[in-house]
Amino acid sequence: MIHLWIGALRLFIYLVNMNAKNSFYLMGKGNGEETIIAHGVRMEGDFQSGGNIVIEGEVHGSIKTQGDLRIGDAAVIQATIESANASISGTVEGNLKVNGRLELASSAKITGDISVEVLSIAPGATVNGQVSMKGAVALE
Amino acid sequence: MYYYVYDDFVQGQKYEREMALVETRLTDLEIAGKIARLALFRDPKESIHEAIQAGAKTIIAVGNDQTLRHVIDAVSDAEVVIGIIPMTKENNMIAEILGIPLGVAACDVISQRMVSSLDIGVVSGHRFLYSALIQTSPEMKIICEDHFTLFPPKKSVVEVRNMTFADKVTRAANPTDGKIEIVIRNEGRSIFGHKSLATLVPLKQAVISTGGTTVDLTVDGELFEGEEFHVSVLPSRMKVITGKERKF
Numbered sequence: 001m002i003h004l005w006i007g008a009l010r011l012f013i014y015l016v017n018m019n020a021k022n023s024f025y026l027m028g029k030g031n032g033e034e035t036i037i038a039h040g041v042r043m044e045g046d047f048q049s050g051g052n053i054v055i056e057g058e059v060h061g062s063i064k065t066q067g068d069l070r071i072g073d074a075a076v077i078q079a080t081i082e083s084a085n086a087s088i089s090g091t092v093e094g095n096l097k098v099n100g101r102l103e104l105a106s107s108a109k110i111t112g113d114i115s116v117e118v119l120s121i122a123p124g125a126t127v128n129g130q131v132s133m134k135g136a137v138a139l140e
Numbered sequence: 141m142y143y144y145v146y147d148d149f150v151q152g153q154k155y156e157r158e159m160a161l162v163e164t165r166l167t168d169l170e171i172a173g174k175i176a177r178l179a180l181f182r183d184p185k186e187s188i189h190e191a192i193q194a195g196a197k198t199i200i201a202v203g204n205d206q207t208l209r210h211v212i213d214a215v216s217d218a219e220v221v222i223g224i225i226p227m228t229k230e231n232n233m234i235a236e237i238l239g240i241p242l243g244v245a246a247c248d249v250i251s252q253r254m255v256s257s258l259d260i261g262v263v264s265g266h267r268f269l270y271s272a273l274i275q276t277s278p279e280m281k282i283i284c285e286d287h288f289t290l291f292p293p294k295k296s297v298v299e300v301r302n303m304t305f306a307d308k309v310t311r312a313a314n315p316t317d318g319k320i321e322i323v324i325r326n327e328g329r330s331i332f333g334h335k336s337l338a339t340l341v342p343l344k345q346a347v348i349s350t351g352g353t354t355v356d357l358t359v360d361g362e363l364f365e366g367e368e369f370h371v372s373v374l375p376s377r378m379k380v381i382t383g384k385e386r387k388f
Binding site: 033035036038039042043044045046048051056061 | 284287288289290291292293296311317319324326328337338339340341342
């Protein structure tokens with residue numbers, strides 16, 4: 001019986017890992033210059049990159065990348081953000097400019113204006129700010 | 141012309157047989173050359189400089205990672221090719237990444253002379269091929285390319301990497317990308333207990349300040365001390381002999 005439980009637990013861990021990996025790798029490839037800010041680390045200032053960025057820690061300032069951005073659920077960001085695509089599960093205070101697709105998970109909390117081409121918002125995510133999308137037509 | 145730098149430990153009885161095989165193989169391959177023995181002179185730099193001035197085009201370290209580090213420091217910016225004949229399984233990560241096999245088997249790889257231009261990392265004047273480890277202090281901050289600052293958590297390890305293997309939490313560091321990587325390792329909590337975390341930032345230069353605390357700096361295995369460390373990269377600076385099994 002215990003073997004069955006261990007097997008089920010291993011399968012669960014594997015599926016969680018696969019899900020985490022896929023959610024990042026499906027975002028697309030940068031130029032291989034990936035930056036990771038882990039939980040517990042604080043970054044202050046203006047950060048620019050040509051590659052993908054993963055943030056699980058704390059950032060104050062600005063983030064600009066030609067690659068994709070993933071913000072984890074424990075991350076706390078007080079910064080303006082510009083990226084190709086983005087996936088956000090954490091807290092962001094600042095304006096976002098995403099040139100492609102922006103995915104907000106149910107745990108995402110955004111305070112700031114969003115400029116985006118394609119937007120996906122999970123139930124439970126909060127957005128306090130203006131959202132502008134390319135191709136929008138004003139109602140008469 | 142080849143020039144061989146023998147480390148102190150390879151001259152002991154333990155390595156007598158393997159060294160005889162190495163020397164025979166080098167002669168067979170017609171790449172034998174002058175030999176410098178590290179224990180016989182005070183400063184290996186002087187001897188290597190003299191060899192370069194006398195026309196040495198290839199400097200081979202015979203020993204381990206530390207032997208190669210002596211050669212890298214001594215060669216400086218001279219237009220020479222460097223290589224390694226590793227003699228121990230321990231302290232041998234650089235040769236493994238370069239794809240150089242142990243002992244006499246390395247002679248054939250050296251004679252094939254597949255040369256790669258690799259970046260060299262520099263920490264406060266100390267050059268390194270592999271990585272530098274810096275002990276953290278409570279007030280430590282890392283000023284990156286004058287644009288942003290990283291503040292490592294209290295219980296963490298800071299590593300500056302140029303050429304390393306991948307591990308559970310970080311990818312391999314590529315010595316041909318023109319950058320070094322700042323890696324901050326700390327621990328986080330998960331539902332299964334503690335888990336290893338790594339911050340990874342590729343860059344060209346940084347200043348690591350400890351806030352006045354003297355901490356240990358380990359460069360490719362050699363120990364130094366300091367309060368502030370200037371970190372930079374010299375892109376494609378070192379011509380190094382690599383094997384087909386190289387890891388980058």
